[in-house]
Amino acid sequence: MTTEHGAPKKELLAMDYLISLPVRYDAGPFMGRFLKGLINKEIWANKCPKCGRISVPPRALCGRCLGTEMGEWIKLGDEGTLESFEVCFYDFIQSNTGQIQKAPWVKASFIMDHGAIMEHYMVPPDPTKHKVGDHYKVVWNENRVGEFHDILHFVKKEE
Amino acid sequence: MAHWNRKVAIVGVGQTQHRSHSHDVNQLEMINQAVRAALEDAQLSLKDIDMNVHGNMELFEGIYQGDMWHVDGYGGFMKPGIRITTGGTTGGTISAAAINLVASGCYDIVMAIGFEKLEEANATTGITNFFDPLWCRWVNAGAINARSAGQMIKNFGIGVEEIAAKLRVQIAENAALNPYAHLRQKLTIEDVMKSPYLMYPLRFLHMCPQSNGACCIIYAAENKAAKISRKPVWIVDHDSAHVENYVGPDTFILEENNEKSQSVCARRIYKRNGITDPLKQIDLLEMYDPHAYWHLEWLDFFLQKPAGTSLKMVEKGETARDGIFPVNPSGGVLASNPIGASGTVRIAEAALQIRGDAGQRQVTKEVKTAVATAFGGTMWTVMHLLSKSKP
Amino acid sequence: MSKKVGIVAVAQTKYSACRNDVRQEELAHEVVKQVMEQTGLKFTEDGKGIDSSVVVSDDFWEARTISDVPLGDAAGGHGRDTLKVAQDGSLGVLYSAATVLSGHDDIILLVGGFKESEILSRNLITNCGFDPVYMRMLGLDYLSAAALQAKRYMYKYGITPEQCASVVVKSRKNAKNNPYALLPMELTVGDVLKSRMLASPITELETYPQSDGAVAMIIATEEKAKKLTDKPVWIEGFGSCRDAHNPGERELSDCDSLVDAAKQAYKMAGIKSAKDVDLFEISTQYAYQELLWTEGLGLCGRGEGGKLIDSGKTQLTGKMPVNPSGGMLAGVPALLAGMTTVAESFFQLRGEAGKRQVDKAKKALAHGTVGPCGQMHCVIILGN
Numbered sequence: 001m002t003t004e005h006g007a008p009k010k011e012l013l014a015m016d017y018l019i020s021l022p023v024r025y026d027a028g029p030f031m032g033r034f035l036k037g038l039i040n041k042e043i044w045a046n047k048c049p050k051c052g053r054i055s056v057p058p059r060a061l062c063g064r065c066l067g068t069e070m071g072e073w074i075k076l077g078d079e080g081t082l083e084s085f086e087v088c089f090y091d092f093i094q095s096n097t098g099q100i101q102k103a104p105w106v107k108a109s110f111i112m113d114h115g116a117i118m119e120h121y122m123v124p125p126d127p128t129k130h131k132v133g134d135h136y137k138v139v140w141n142e143n144r145v146g147e148f149h150d151i152l153h154f155v156k157k158e159e
Numbered sequence: 160m161a162h163w164n165r166k167v168a169i170v171g172v173g174q175t176q177h178r179s180h181s182h183d184v185n186q187l188e189m190i191n192q193a194v195r196a197a198l199e200d201a202q203l204s205l206k207d208i209d210m211n212v213h214g215n216m217e218l219f220e221g222i223y224q225g226d227m228w229h230v231d232g233y234g235g236f237m238k239p240g241i242r243i244t245t246g247g248t249t250g251g252t253i254s255a256a257a258i259n260l261v262a263s264g265c266y267d268i269v270m271a272i273g274f275e276k277l278e279e280a281n282a283t284t285g286i287t288n289f290f291d292p293l294w295c296r297w298v299n300a301g302a303i304n305a306r307s308a309g310q311m312i313k314n315f316g317i318g319v320e321e322i323a324a325k326l327r328v329q330i331a332e333n334a335a336l337n338p339y340a341h342l343r344q345k346l347t348i349e350d351v352m353k354s355p356y357l358m359y360p361l362r363f364l365h366m367c368p369q370s371n372g373a374c375c376i377i378y379a380a381e382n383k384a385a386k387i388s389r390k391p392v393w394i395v396d397h398d399s400a401h402v403e404n405y406v407g408p409d410t411f412i413l414e415e416n417n418e419k420s421q422s423v424c425a426r427r428i429y430k431r432n433g434i435t436d437p438l439k440q441i442d443l444l445e446m447y448d449p450h451a452y453w454h455l456e457w458l459d460f461f462l463q464k465p466a467g468t469s470l471k472m473v474e475k476g477e478t479a480r481d482g483i484f485p486v487n488p489s490g491g492v493l494a495s496n497p498i499g500a501s502g503t504v505r506i507a508e509a510a511l512q513i514r515g516d517a518g519q520r521q522v523t524k525e526v527k528t529a530v531a532t533a534f535g536g537t538m539w540t541v542m543h544l545l546s547k548s549k550p
Numbered sequence: 551m552s553k554k555v556g557i558v559a560v561a562q563t564k565y566s567a568c569r570n571d572v573r574q575e576e577l578a579h580e581v582v583k584q585v586m587e588q589t590g591l592k593f594t595e596d597g598k599g600i601d602s603s604v605v606v607s608d609d610f611w612e613a614r615t616i617s618d619v620p621l622g623d624a625a626g627g628h629g630r631d632t633l634k635v636a637q638d639g640s641l642g643v644l645y646s647a648a649t650v651l652s653g654h655d656d657i658i659l660l661v662g663g664f665k666e667s668e669i670l671s672r673n674l675i676t677n678c679g680f681d682p683v684y685m686r687m688l689g690l691d692y693l694s695a696a697a698l699q700a701k702r703y704m705y706k707y708g709i710t711p712e713q714c715a716s717v718v719v720k721s722r723k724n725a726k727n728n729p730y731a732l733l734p735m736e737l738t739v740g741d742v743l744k745s746r747m748l749a750s751p752i753t754e755l756e757t758y759p760q761s762d763g764a765v766a767m768i769i770a771t772e773e774k775a776k777k778l779t780d781k782p783v784w785i786e787g788f789g790s791c792r793d794a795h796n797p798g799e800r801e802l803s804d805c806d807s808l809v810d811a812a813k814q815a816y817k818m819a820g821i822k823s824a825k826d827v828d829l830f831e832i833s834t835q836y837a838y839q840e841l842l843w844t845e846g847l848g849l850c851g852r853g854e855g856g857k858l859i860d861s862g863k864t865q866l867t868g869k870m871p872v873n874p875s876g877g878m879l880a881g882v883p884a885l886l887a888g889m890t891t892v893a894e895s896f897f898q899l900r901g902e903a904g905k906r907q908v909d910k911a912k913k914a915l916a917h918g919t920v921g922p923c924g925q926m927h928c929v930i931i932l933g934n
Contacts, residue, residue, distance in 0.1 A: 012182040012183060014182060015682065015683060017221065017682060019221045019678065021610075021613060021669075021671065021674055021675060022670035022671055022674070023613040023668055023669060023670060024667075024668050024670060025292045025293060025613070025668060026569075026570045026571075026572070026573060026665070026667075026668060027293060027573070028571070028572050028573035028576050029571065029572070029576075030573075030576075031291075031293055031294070031573065035293065053409070055406055055407070056406075056407070057291075057293075057294050057406060059404070059406055059623075060572075060573065060575065060576045060579065061575060061576070061579055061623045061624060062403075062623075063402075063403020063404055063622065063623035063627070063628045064403055064628050066593045066626035066627075066628060066630075067579060067582060067583075067593075067623060067624055067625070067626050069579075083408070084306055084309060084408065086304075086305050086306070086358045086359065087356075087358065087359055088300045088358055089355070089356060089357060089358070090283075090300070090357065092281075092283040092284055092287065092300055093281055093283075093284040094284070094287070094296075094297070095284050095285075095287055095288040095296065096292060096296055096297065101300070107298045107299060107300070109407065109408045117407045117408060117409045118407065119294075119295065119298050119299075119407055119408065120298055121298060127359050147293075148293065148294055148297045148298075149297070162653045163652065163653045163654070164553070164651060164652050164653040185681075185683070211792075216609070216615060216616075217609050217610065217636075218609045218610065218615045219615075221678055221682070222678060222679070222681075222682070223610045223675055223676060223678040223679040224608075224610075224637070224679050224920060224921060226637075226792070227679060227792070227795050227920065227921040227922070227925050227926065228679070228680065228681050228795050229795075230792050230793075230794065230795050230925075231794070231795070235792045236792065236793070236794055237791060237792070237793065237806065237807065237810060238791065238792060239789060239790040239791055239792075239811070239814065240790060240792055240926075241635055241637060241641045241644070241645055241790065242635070242636050242637050242641075243633065243634060243635060243636055244609060244616070244634065244636040245616065245618060245633070245634050246615070246616035246619075252633055252634070255633065256633065256645065258652070258654075259645075259648055259649045259652040259654050260645075260648050260652070261652075262651075262652035262653060262654065263647075263648040263649070263651035263652040264553075264651055264652075265648055265651065265788075265818070266648075285615055286615060288613075288614060288615040289614060289615035289616045289619060291620075292613070292614065397654075398631055399631045399632065399633070400629050400630065400631070401603075401622050401627035401628060401629070401630060401631070401632035402622075402627075402628060402629070403622065403623050403627070403628045404575070404619050404620045404622065404623050405619065420629065423629050427595070535616070536616050536618075536619055537619055539632075
């Protein structure tokens with residue numbers, strides 16, 4: 001490698017690393033109950049006693065109400081209307097696995113029962129095939145273990 | 160609250176030239192460049208510095224407790240210090256911390272040093288790592304969030320796309336005059352409108368780059384500030400608005416009337432400091448703007464104006480360098496984003512404008528009061544209010 | 551210090567080997583709830599409640615970028631001024647005290663909740679604390695770096711393995727009086743030395759055990775502190791200092807940054823030396839560190855740490871009790887260690903330390919450490 005004047009370019013050194021840290025994330029009683037429910041095809045949410053917001057996945061505290069403990073558990077159905085979606089066109093390394101999450105894929109938010117908003121994947125990854133307000137339903141993974149991928153994705157409901 | 164124990168001023172600023180490739184320096188050396196520049200600007204030496212506040216996103220570069228390794232880079236050997244990391248707001252938070260430390264009376268001169276060497280990181284993966292590992296992390300990709308863009312187009316029509324493009328062109332013109340900015344090439348509206356989509360409707364050229372950079376600001380107590388600097392830039396106030404943990408897209412809403420943290424923070428800091436008409440009482444805004452649509456959306460919040468006001472202002476060129484309300488004459492984050500430093504760069508740039516030391520990117524009008532903002536986390540905001548005259 | 555800053559309420563969880571029954575923010579909530587109940591304070595913007603929150607968390611330990619995101623919910627952060635200190639909790643106390651003195655906030659909630667049980671390799675994380683190009687490749691982590699320091703210290707001053715082991719014996723015995731402690735236990739010096747060797751000369755029992763827990767405190771101006779409690783504990787002085795990083799660039803048998811941090815704290819508190827302090831809660835990740843840190847703080851002369859522990863003066867009933875709570879070697883959440891020393895000092899100075907109470911305690915020293923081989927120290931002096 002030379003510069004335009006013909007002198008050799010100095011090569012600066014760099015090192016490539018993949019840092020991997022083994023971690024075990026605890027689910028706690030709220031996320032834990034939700035994830036377990038997925039095994040039985042149940043989608044659970046919980047409600048803030050102060051502001052009434054319904055959170056899915058459920059959480060222990062309503063941040064908006066400055067740490068108020070969430071209250072009532074509510075079971076949601078597995079259908080919703082499309083609230084918004086984003087099609088992702090770039091690959092990136094998923095930090096949970098260290099593997100590439102390949103594009104294109106769609107992140108979508110759905111308004112479920114009681115106005116609760118839930119995020120998950122949606123297919124197909126073609127923006128022209130989806131319209132905000134349409135009805136969608138969950139496609140369950142046949143093999144459910146209590147994890148995000150127990151739901152494969154949402155698809156448009158055949159009317 | 161803010162009934163200050165004593166007043167604080169900026170007496171020196173320094174930054175590196177923000178770039179995508181800085182193979183000639185390691186992290187310490189990059190930090191050192193900014194620190195030397197700030198000391199030179201303040202005409203101080205290391206022995207004058209009482210404390211160092213260090214900030215970056217450590218999971219990006221993969222260095223645990225980075226302030227330990229970097230101690231020689233920022234000259235922290237045998238000095239007090241703390242380390243703060245709050246996502247993109249880091250640059251603003253370390254400044255807020257440095258200001259509080261000086262105002263406390265315990266330290267007279269405190270250095271805030273923010274940096275990021277994003278080429279040594281995988282930023283998208285690093286940012287995705289901030290989401291809840293059990294759910295949201297699978298379905299979110301870094302910081303690219305096009306939701307606001309979609310909403311603006313829905314509310315104000317497809318013409319918003321062209322205004323966002325015009326804004327980006329204006330930013331490019333500003334950045335071309337800023338020797339420290341990362342992206343300095345001039346753009347046309349067509350360039351922007353033809354750039355590929357990252358996440359519909361957000362295009363590649365609407366989005367900030369990933370930069371390496373460091374920025375250092377030296378804060379001094381009022382009894383020393385005037386002796387150190389002929390042009391101290393006074394800190395009037397700072398505040399921040401945090402937002403709850405992200406569990407879904409309805410997270411970013413603060414109040415029942417759909418307010419976001421920018422608006423809440425602005426309202427609070429303006430009320431505390433007698434600012435009833437930001438457009439008239441503030442001369443310049445250095446906003447942390449990760450993408451063009453957010454720049455437009457948040458400008459309305461920072462000006463406390465109805466939604467859509469910014470669209471008209473940008474269309475008329477009112478936020479350009481020679482406009483009635485210049486925004487990001489430095490090019491903002493759209494032109495350079497060394498994440499841990501970006502918030503600090505906003506404050507440094509605002510200070511240079513107040514001092515009249517911003518070189519070719521100096522705005523036309525006199526700048527007596529400026530606002531600098533930082534953004535990050537689950538849409539948090541940190542704001543600093545700066546003034547030419549002592550408050 | 552011209553003005554006073556007081557701690558008005560403290561809550562700690564009982565330290566546990568594994569709190570897998572809760573997520574991190576839920577753990578923090580347990581203690582935030584308690585301090586808010588103790589003081590009756592709410593999160594407000596009118597100057598009559600908690601003005602802002604400071605969260606102690608670290609992205610590596612929580613394996614989550616911007617790790618204060620979940621903790622913010624427990625700390626009442628939404629829409630409000632919230633900051634995070636990404637180091638040992640003692641720096642969180644230092645920063646909160648400085649912020650109250652600055653006038654920016656009158657009442658601050660400081661909270662940390664940490665679950666080391668989620669981290670399956672402590673050493674892989676601390677290995678990342680070294681530069682990636684050279685030191686990391688040696689496989690150095692904070693444990694092996696500490697072993698180097700221990701060896702050097704013991705060689706230079708003739709400190710014996712038995713003296714180091716006595717630290718653990720004392721620590722675990724003191725822990726029996728501490729209802730929060732994780733591992734109270736009767737041990738002998740022989741037990742400690744026979745435990746599994748991790749990095750010579752540091753054995754397993756000489757290493758701080760893994761622990762989960764949370765600590766919260768409310769820090770306020772003098773005027774408000776006196777209204778919130780009739781027994782405020784004053785933060786009278788603080789100091790912090792960073793030494794050089796690479797172990798090879800330091801004389802490892804010294805702890806210069808501790809000496810400097812202590813000097814800053816003593817000066818601010820208006821005291822001459824350790825002799826004016828009644829009890830010492832110090833962060834010792836490895837047994838030898840108690841001996842070395844007692845020298846740095848001035849409890850004894852250089853090289854006399856071993857003699858000091860042999861003399862019995864640092865026992866609970868001695869003249870200079872060190873770690874009456876048991877300290878890190880009995881198990882405290884690592885990131886919060888410095889904060890637990892402040893919490894323990896709080897209980898001691900209010901006469902609420904039960905069986906571990908140091909008689910007539912008027913001044914306490916709390917301490918935290920960051921980085922390899924005690925590169926950085928933070929010292930806090932408290933009084934009642």
